[in-house]
Structures are given as structure tokens and as C-alpha cells.
Amino acid sequence: xxxxxxxxxxxxxxxxxxxxxxxxxxxxxxxxxxxxxxxxxxxxxxxxxxxxxxxxxxxxxxxxxxxxxxxxxxxxxxxxxxxxxxxxxxxxxxxxxxxxxxxxxxxxxxxxxxxxxxxxxxxxxxxxxxxxxxxxxxxxxxxxxxxxxxxxxxxxxxxxxxxxxxxxxxxxxxxxxxxxxxxxxxxxxxxxxxxxxxxxxxxxxxxxxxxxxxxxxxxxxxxxxxxxxxxxxxxxxxxxxxxxxxxxxxxxxxxxxxxxxx
Amino acid sequence: xxxxxxxxxxxxxxxxxxxxxxxxxxxxxxxxxxxxxxxxxxxxxxxxxxxxxxxxxxxxxxxxxxxxxxxxxxxxxxxxxxxxxxxxxxxxxxxxxxxxxxxxxxxxxxxxxxxxxxxxxxxxxxxxxxxxxxxxxxxxxxxxxxxxxxxx
Numbered sequence: 001x002x003x004x005x006x007x008x009x010x011x012x013x014x015x016x017x018x019x020x021x022x023x024x025x026x027x028x029x030x031x032x033x034x035x036x037x038x039x040x041x042x043x044x045x046x047x048x049x050x051x052x053x054x055x056x057x058x059x060x061x062x063x064x065x066x067x068x069x070x071x072x073x074x075x076x077x078x079x080x081x082x083x084x085x086x087x088x089x090x091x092x093x094x095x096x097x098x099x100x101x102x103x104x105x106x107x108x109x110x111x112x113x114x115x116x117x118x119x120x121x122x123x124x125x126x127x128x129x130x131x132x133x134x135x136x137x138x139x140x141x142x143x144x145x146x147x148x149x150x151x152x153x154x155x156x157x158x159x160x161x162x163x164x165x166x167x168x169x170x171x172x173x174x175x176x177x178x179x180x181x182x183x184x185x186x187x188x189x190x191x192x193x194x195x196x197x198x199x200x201x202x203x204x205x206x207x208x209x210x211x212x213x214x215x216x217x218x219x220x221x222x223x224x225x226x227x228x229x230x231x232x233x234x235x236x237x238x239x240x241x242x243x244x245x246x247x248x249x250x251x252x253x254x255x256x257x258x259x260x261x262x
Numbered sequence: 263x264x265x266x267x268x269x270x271x272x273x274x275x276x277x278x279x280x281x282x283x284x285x286x287x288x289x290x291x292x293x294x295x296x297x298x299x300x301x302x303x304x305x306x307x308x309x310x311x312x313x314x315x316x317x318x319x320x321x322x323x324x325x326x327x328x329x330x331x332x333x334x335x336x337x338x339x340x341x342x343x344x345x346x347x348x349x350x351x352x353x354x355x356x357x358x359x360x361x362x363x364x365x366x367x368x369x370x371x372x373x374x375x376x377x378x379x380x381x382x383x384x385x386x387x388x389x390x391x392x393x394x395x396x397x398x399x400x401x402x403x404x405x406x407x408x409x410x411x412x413x414x
Contacts, residue, residue, distance in 0.1 A: 044266075047269065047270060047273050048269065050273050050276070050277070051269045051272060051273050051276075054273070054276055055272050055273060055276045058276065094291065098287060155277075158280070158284075159276065159277060159279070159280025159281070159283075160280065162280050162281075162283040162284040162287065163279060163280055163283045165283070165287060166283040166286065166287060169287075169291070188291070191291050191292075192291060192292065192293055193293060194293070195287075195291060195292040195293060196292055196293060197288045197289065197292040197293070200292065201284065201287045201288040201292055202288065205284060
């Protein structure tokens with residue numbers, strides 16, 4: 001009897017912890033929103049963060065995009081040739097990349113590569129009381145440390161997602177046209193016929209912008225509120241990757257339902 | 263200072279590359295532009311448009327010369343009224359041209375094919391193509407075939 005009550009109580013505590021976490025993140029987001037525009041008074045800081053988060057993630061994004069495109073080309077060709085429709089390979093590869101895989105996979109990779117780094121950096125600053133020192137000197141750490149990192153991540157993700165899709169489509173071209181012998185003109189022709197500029201490319205861009213904002217918020221929040229200990233830092237970094245991945249996938253479903261539903 | 267300059271340069275390149283990738287996909291690799299033909303409008307009424315949708319191509323001799331702009335039910339005849347925008351380049355289509363709804367491939371997307379007639383006057387903005395043939399619905403063809411067979 002006692003064990004059952006304990007189990008229920010534990011479940012209740014887990015739930016309450018989750019709600020509290022979400023609530024304090026929302027409060028933090030509001031607090032952060034106030035400094036987001038003033039952050040642009042120091043564009044150098046943002047630029048530095050775009051470099052750290054975006055440019056340094058380029059290698060993993062481009063390589064992953066290439067391989068995803070190659071695999072899509074290979075698998076798509078196998079399935080489509082069953083229906084004698086291998087000419088549609090291009091549009092299959094392009095639409096799956098532009099609508100879904102580009103934004104989602106780029107965001108997941110970004111969360112692992114750059115989001116965790118942002119969290120770790122901020123958490124270490126907090127652990128070593130650098131943030132407190134800034135406050136002592138009347139410098140707002142939200143504005144000088146958190147804001148630029150938020151912008152850096154949010155700007156980088158859509159750009160990385162676009163490059164991911166582009167490289168993926170070229171990868172599909174390599175495997176489909178160069179290796180498997182799909183007609184080159186119909187690879188590009190079908191893409192051009194069926195890909196919509198606003199609905200598909202624009203929709204993908206909006207998605208990746210939203211993913212960028214979510215990952216950026218989670219990364220800086222987890223770092224800012226990390227327990228100032230070694231294990232607290234480790235937990236915060238893990239939490240960033242787990243929460244970002246789940247948030248991206250969940251948000252992707254909701255956004256897809258709205259954009260491509262009906 | 264030198265390092266900072268290098269960082270700025272690389273970030274600039276990165277931002278440019280990202281935007282260029284978006285632009286290439288949105289403007290070069292999509293049907294951007296092709297979907298926004300400017301031209302004159304022609305309507306046609308069909309008993310059944312099948313899977314025809316807005317943005318479906320309008321073709322002449324297999325080449326796309328326009329797009330379907332809207333599909334509505336005509337309130338009096340209960341037919342589907344299809345409004346098409348045809349490129350101004352093709353302004354000499356005869357008034358007695360024929361509009362058919364065909365399917366690209368066996369299961370592909372549907373489109374309007376214009377078969378030119380022999381009249382001297384040509385279609386103008388707002389005209390209606392009176393001679394039309396509806397989309398072929400596979401089920402009705404199959405059932406017609408089966409009933410004809412049963413009669414024999």
C-alpha cells in the first residue's frame with residue numbers, strides 16, 4: 001500500500017517539476033525578449049556567436065546533408081523503379097529534404113553540436129561566477145552573454161538547414177543521375193515542376209527559423225539556470241540535447257499539421 | 263584585429279551562402295515564375311474536372327502555355343467552371359478550340375489540353391471555350407466496359 005502511494009507521489013512530483021521547469025523557462029523567455037533588440041547595439045558579439053555556432057557547424061551539416069541525400073537517392077530509386085517512376089526521384093528527394101529532413105535533421109545536429117556547447121559555456125561561466133562578476137560591474141549578463149548567443153543560434157539554424165537541403169539535393173543527383181542513370185533532365189525538371197517556392201521552400205525556412213528559436217532558448221536557459229557544480233553542468237548539457245531534440249520533433253509535427261495538413 | 267577580420271569575413275561568407283542556398287532553391291529549382299503566368303483569361307465548363315486543381319498546367323501540343331487559375335461550380339448549369347490564364351504569346355488560339363482534361367501518365371496529375379480549331383477569330387480575354395471534354399473517371403470507364411460485356 002505504501003509503495004503504491006509512494007509511486008503515485010513520485011509521479012506527481014515529476015509532473016510538478018516538469019510544469020515548474022516549463023514555467024520558469026517561459027518567464028526566462030519573457031525576460032530575454034526584453035533584451036533581444038538592445039543586444040543589436042553590439043553586433044560584433046552576435047557575429048562572434050554566429051561564427052561559433054554556425055560556421056563551425058558547417059562541416060557536420062554539409063557532410064550529413066550529403067549523406068542523407070545519397071541515401072534518399074538510393075532508397076527512393078529502389079522504391080520508385082518498382083513503379084517505373086524513377087524519373088520522379090528528383091522531386092521525391094527535393095521535397096522530403098526541403099519540407100522535412102533539412103529543417104529537422106539540421107536542427108537535431110545543431111542541438112548536439114552547438115546547443116550543447118552554448119549550454120556548457122554559459123554554465124561554466126555561472127559556475128566560476130563570471131556572470132555574477134559581470135553583474136557586479138553593472139553589466140547585464142542577459143544582454144552581454146545570453147542575448148548574443150541566442151541570436152547566434154537563431155540566425156545560424158535556418159542558414160544551415162538551407163545548405164543541408166541544397167547539398168542533399170545535389171547528393172541525390174549524384175547517386176540518382178550519375179551512378180544509377182536516372183535521366184538528368186527529368187531529375188531537375190520534375191523538381192522544377194512540382195516544388196513550390198512559397199509553400200515548400202518558404203515553409204521549410206519558417207520551420208527551421210522556429211526550430212532555431214526553440215533550440216536557442218533551451219540552450220541558453222539550461223546554461224543560465226544550471227546548478228553551479230560539475231554534475232549540474234553535465235545535467236544541463238544533457239538536458240539541452242534531450243529537450244531540444246524532443247521540442248524540435250514535437251514542434252515539427254504541429255507545424256507540419258498546420259502547413260501541409262488539410 | 264586580424265583574427266577578428268577573418269571571423270567577420272567567414273561569417274559574411276556563411277550568411278551569404280545560406281541565403282544563396284535558399285534563393286537557389288526558391289527561385290531556380292521551384293516552379294516560381296512558372297506558377298505566375300501573366301496573360302489573358304479564358305474559361306471553360308466541364309461536367310467533371312476529376313483531379314484537376316488550381317495551378318494545373320494548360321497545355322498546347324504537350325507544351326505548357328498557361329495555368330488553371332480557379333475552379334468553381336457554375337450556379338446555373340452545375341458544371342465546373344475552370345478559369346485559365348494563358349500566356350500572351352499564344353493569343354491566336356481559334357475560338358472553336360477544344361478543351362480536354364487529360365492525365366499525365368496512367369496515374370499522374372491532370373491537365374487541360376487545348377486542341378486548336380479552325381476558326382479565323384481568336385480567343386480573347388474573358389472568352390469561353392464551349393467545346394469541352396471532361397476528365398475520364400477510371401471507374402466509369404471500367405463499369406461501362408463491364409456492362410457492355412454483360413450485354414453481349
